[in-house]
Amino acid sequence: MKVSILLCVYNAERYIAQAIESAINQTFKDYELIIVDDGSSDETLAICRTFSDNRIIILKRRHGYISSLNAGLRKCQGEYVARMDADDIMEPERLGIQVKLMDSSPDITVCSSWARTFGEKELLVGNYVSGKVGNITHQFLTGNFIVHPSAMIRRSFLVNNRISYKNYAYAEDFKLWTDIARKGGSFYVIPQPLIRYRISKGQITHIHFREQEDTRVAIQQEIIEDELRHIPSIYEEAAKRLYEELLAAYQRGLLTADHVIKSMSYMFDNLLRNTQIDSK
Numbered sequence: 486m487k488v489s490i491l492l493c494v495y496n497a498e499r500y501i502a503q504a505i506e507s508a509i510n511q512t513f514k515d516y517e518l519i520i521v522d523d524g525s526s527d528e529t530l531a532i533c534r535t536f537s538d539n540r541i542i543i544l545k546r547r548h549g550y551i552s553s554l555n556a557g558l559r560k561c562q563g564e565y566v567a568r569m570d571a572d573d574i575m576e577p578e579r580l581g582i583q584v585k586l587m588d589s590s591p592d593i594t595v596c597s598s599w600a601r602t603f604g605e606k607e608l609l610v611g612n613y614v615s616g617k618v619g620n621i622t623h624q625f626l627t628g629n630f631i632v633h634p635s636a637m638i639r640r641s642f643l644v645n646n647r648i649s650y651k652n653y654a655y656a657e658d659f660k661l662w663t664d665i666a667r668k669g670g671s672f673y674v675i676p677q678p679l680i681r682y683r684i685s686k687g688q689i690t691h692i693h694f695r696e697q698e699d700t701r702v703a704i705q706q707e708i709i710e711d712e713l714r715h716i717p718s719i720y721e722e723a724a725k726r727l728y729e730e731l732l733a734a735y736q737r738g739l740l741t742a743d744h745v746i747k748s749m750s751y752m753f754d755n756l757l758r759n760t761q762i763d764s765k
Contacts, residue, residue, distance in 0.1 A: 488516035488580055489563030489640070493554050494533070495523040497571035500683065501532050507574040509538055513581035516567070517542060521557040524548030529571075551657055554650045561640060568658075570634040572683040579679040583637040586673065593617070594642045594670030595662065598635040598679035605684045611635070615676035620757065621666045622712065625659075626705055626750035631672065633658040635680040642670055653704065655697035660704055667711065702742045709749045720756055727752060 490508055494501055508518050521544045522530045533543055544560060546553045558566065565587055569575060583596050599611045614630045624630070636658075643649070646668045653660040666672070709728065716724055731748055734740045740748075 486515065486517055486563045487584060488513070488565050488567050488637070489561035490516055490518045490567045490569060490580075491521070491554070491557045491561060492518065492569050492571060493521045493523055493550065493557055494525065494529050494571040495548065495550065496525045496527045496529060498525075498528040498532060500572040501529050502535075503574055504569065504571050505533065505536055505541070507577075508569070509536070510577055511575065511580045512577050513584055516540060516580060517561075517563060519544065519557045519560050521546055521553045521560075523550055523553040551650050551652045554657070558643070558649060564640060566638045566640050566643070568634055568636045568638070569680070572685070573634045574681040574683075576679050576681065579635075580637075582675060582677075582679060586675065587637060587639065590673065592671055593673045594639050594665055595631065595672045596637045596675065597631045597672070598675040599677060600632045600635055600680045600682040601678040602682045602684045609678060610682065611674065612676070614674045616674065618672040618674065620754070621670075621672055622663070622708055623750060623753050623757070625663055625666060625708060626746055626753070629656070629659040629662065629701065630674070631658070631662050632680065632682065634682065638665075642668075654700050656700035656704060659701060663704055663708060702746070705746045706742075709746070712749075712753055716753075716756055720759075724752060724756070 492504065505518070518541045520533050520541060522533065524547050530545065542560065544556060546556055565584065567580060567583065583598070586596055587593055597611070599609055602608050602610055611630060611632045618624055642665065648661070648664050648668065650657045651660050651664070713721070713725055713728065728749060731740060731745045735742060735745050
């Protein structure tokens with residue numbers, strides 16, 4: 486089995502058929518589709534069961550999104566895990582393009598792509614990053630540039646490093662990416678839209694924007710604290726003192742959390758450049 490498509494669904498009766506059809510219509514055929522019903526109370530499960538394709542496996546779970554995602558992840562048998570969401574649509578060539586890249590580049594852990602939105606807005610997203618992403622941990626201090634439903638992950642890396650989704654409210658994908666990065670995983674962004682990403686007022690991103698932002702900031706603070714433990718000792722004291730002063734300014738209302746994060750990102754980038762110069 487080459488690919489396991491992991492699709493976790495909850496009350497998605499309006500869109501789920503389109504999502505499943507986009508999987509069935511893939512030009513690449515060596516895959517299984519793991520559909521995890523996360524305790525839906527509408528007709529989602531019934532609609533999923535109308536599809537007779539023998540590559541489709543349906544798991545019925547109690548409502549609990551993170552635990553359902555991890556149950557689906559444990560069920561996956563493919564070399565690669567391709568994520569998608571119930572209200573999104575995969576372009577027909579999506580799996581084939583990503584498998585070709587992952588097969589030819591065994592050093593790549595996560596391969597994502599750009600996405601084209603539809604619904605309330607039509608625009609290209611994720612297109613400010615392309616190709617292999619360098620200095621990945623620091624890059625995540627600028628934000629989450631991986632479009633979750635476009636991601637394909639090397640499953641052996643997750644298994645070998647015991648990585649799974651964690652209960653980080655409305656930003657479990659960002660936490661997964663940073664956990665992979667901390668274990669030395671590498672990322673590649675294909676510079677073309679391989680997924681159509683639906684924009685609607687009912688999305689988690691709209692309903693829980695504030696909670697999602699708070700979780701994003703907490704994850705980035707974890708990155709900063711981890712980076713501070715691994716910088717060259719010659720810079721350690723000054724770097725930690727800077728962080729403490731920035732936090733004090735934040736607590737007094739003089740800076741926002743993003744000001745602190747961006748300032749530390751600039752510092753880490755400068756430290757990296759200085760270290761590279763010193764090593765020459």
